[in-house]
Amino acid sequence: MRRFVVALIAAAVAILLLALSGAAFGHSPRELLALLVEGSIASRFAIEGTLLKSVPLLLTGLAVVVAFRAGVWNIGAEGQFIVGALAALLAARWGVAAALIASMLAGAAWASIATAMRMWRNAPEVLTTILLNFIAIHLLGWCVNGPLQEHEQRYPQTDAIDASLPSIGNLHAGIAIAIVASIVAWWLLYRTAEGLRLRATGFNPFAAKWAGIHVNAQIVRAMAVSGALAGLAGGIELAGVTHRLFERFAAGYGYSGIAVALLANLHPLATILSAAFFGALATGAGELQRTAGISSAVSTFGQAVVMLVLILFSAIEEKRWSR
Amino acid sequence: MVALILASLPLAILAATPLLLAVEGELVVQRSGIINLGIEGMLLVAAMSAVLAANASGSTSIGFLGGIAGAALAAILFGIFAITLRADQIVTGTAINLFAVGLTSFVYREVPSLTTAPRAGTDFVMPIAWIALPIVLALLLWSTSFGLRVRACGENPEVVRAAGHSVALHRWLALMIEAILIGLGGAYLSLVLTSGFAENMTAGRGFIALSIVIFGRWKLKGALLGTAIFGLAAALQYALQASNRGLPFHVLLAVPYVVTLLILCGVAGRVRAPDSLGKR
DSSP states (O other), X not given: OHHHHHHHHXXXXXXXXXXXXXXXXXXXHHHHHHHHHHHXXXXXXXXXXXXXXXXXXXXXXXXXXXXXXXXXXXXXXXXXXXXXXXXXXXXXXXXXXXXXXXXXXXXXXXXXXXXXXXXHHOOOHHHHHHHHHHHHHHHHXXXXXXXXXXXXXXXXXXXXXSOOOOEETTEETHHHHHHHHXXXXXHHHHXXXXXXXXXXXXXXXXXXXXXXXXXXXXXHHHHHHHHHHHHXXXXXXXXXXXXXXXXXXXXXXXXXXXXXXXXTTTOTTHHHHHHHHHHHHHHHHHHHHHHHOOOTXXXXXXXXXXXXXXXXXXXXXXXXXXX | OHHHHHHHHHHHHHHTHHHHHHHHHHHHHHHTTOOOTTHHHHHHHHHHHHHHHHHHHSOHHHHHHHHHHHHHHHHHHHHIXXXXXXXXXXXXXXXXXXXXXXXXXXXHHHOGGGGOOOOOOSOOHHHIIIIIHHHHHXXXXXXXXXHHHHHHHHHOHHHHHHTTOOHHHHHHHHHHHHHHHHHXXXXXXXXXXXXXXXXXXXXXXXXXXXXXXXXXXXOHHHHHHHHHHHHHHHHHHHHHHHTTOSOOXXXXXXXXXXXXXXXXXXXXXXOOOXXXXXXX
16 A cells, blocks of 8 residues: 555656646646646547557566566666567568567567576676667667568558457557466466565575575576567557557667556556556657647656656665664 | 778767766766666766757857756766665666656757757867876876775775765765766767757767776776777778668667677676675
8 A cells, every 4th residue: 555655656746747847848737737638548549549558568567577576687678679579570471479479589589688698798687688779779770771671662661560469449459468468477476486486586686596596597587578578568569559660669668667667666467557657648748749749758757757756765765674 | 991990090089089988987986886877868968958058158168067067967866866865776777867868858849949059169078088087087096095985985885984984975976076077978979079969869878888887897998998999890880881881771880789798798707896886
């Protein structure tokens, strides 16, 4: 309950600061808030938009939850998202199921590059995952300008894939997949011995080692699962929403996943709510850009404020505990 | 090939100057035991505040001061969380980066004049960054008692505490040194290399700086060498592109990151980081 209140405060502070910074540049805070609500939850169309935006956020958020729970710093969900989408595009000719499986495998493989470098060369995954993000971005840029460019060769984008997720109206099955994924993640982390070992590794790797847990194996697995989730997010975004790839396909979903995971206090089920909030914020921010000409990047600003408020709370809390 | 490398050298030194300043700043702060992942965001904020200040005053010198002020504000935000509140440095750094991206993109849309800035005259920053600063920082870190204490904060903060000094104070001072250097670097980016601000114009330089600090094994000689190699590779990429040797643009863009990755793997195994780096 306490955690929930803290999360609510963090979200409220973010919205408030957003309105205030809008006011600093002469936008009416009230109008700004009204547009945010209107654009995110006030109509059927808006709610659909919010749900669709929440799906990649939920999956990248889960990716971060799994990694952070194991004590590994996967800052690379962005790159895993892109590589997952690329693999899904290539596998789409064999159907949508094949595309999604390919996206998970590719995401897991991309994340595992960082794990391998940590295991064999002692390279910190904080840095390697970030660098792999940039490599993935340029890989995508090369693909959509070169070998995978659309048939007409007019724009830097791929042809649309035939495979598509089953959908009702605009809402695709990825929503269900993402929610099932968070339930499965919760079950695995909190209801299985394997999950306990993973959390123990993250909680205190030395104690875990003395308790007979193979810490490195846990890290390898957590990173692979994390990458698979981020890759799946990319695959679903491709097969459910965009159907084609272009340079700015990832749009920061990977980094946003960190904010989503923190707001959920690294709990897989709470991640559903957290992703819905940030999904609404991003969709509302899109409306701000269309109607009031305010950059939609304010949602990124909101994510940062939420993170900082949460860090502030936990820091205050920890001090009280340790002193 | 040799001719090509020599021809690329001046451009390489020039273009790598913001990177070098960032590397020098991050080296100092990491020596004090703090890993500042928010360096990318700090650089971005500095690039923007430099243009804002330069446009408001019409003077690029004021612009450089503006860059330092912007970087310092971002650094203070980072320091409150990472040093004073002893929050997790990686998470705080990520938050600072998101904060900077959101804030600068927002302001960029509100202030159209950001796309242009007065051009800087004589370039006094480049020689400072490549010659004066390495000497000054090396003397400061390895030949003064202040430097000894800063490094002790990175190796074993308990010792500093036992000797009656404040670990937090020394880390704050190291962070402020970093802020000055990052401020200069960001301003150099938006006032010298280009004249004006563009969204996400730092393009990962902060993250590359982090890697070069490791590549250079937390020493200034290594930092200079790493930045020079990196700058040369980046300049060669443009030269190769201009000479049209048929390598696709995006593959070339990815090369620096692959190189950094290989550097991290090739050398990281034998690297010894400051003992308390990143620990709360």
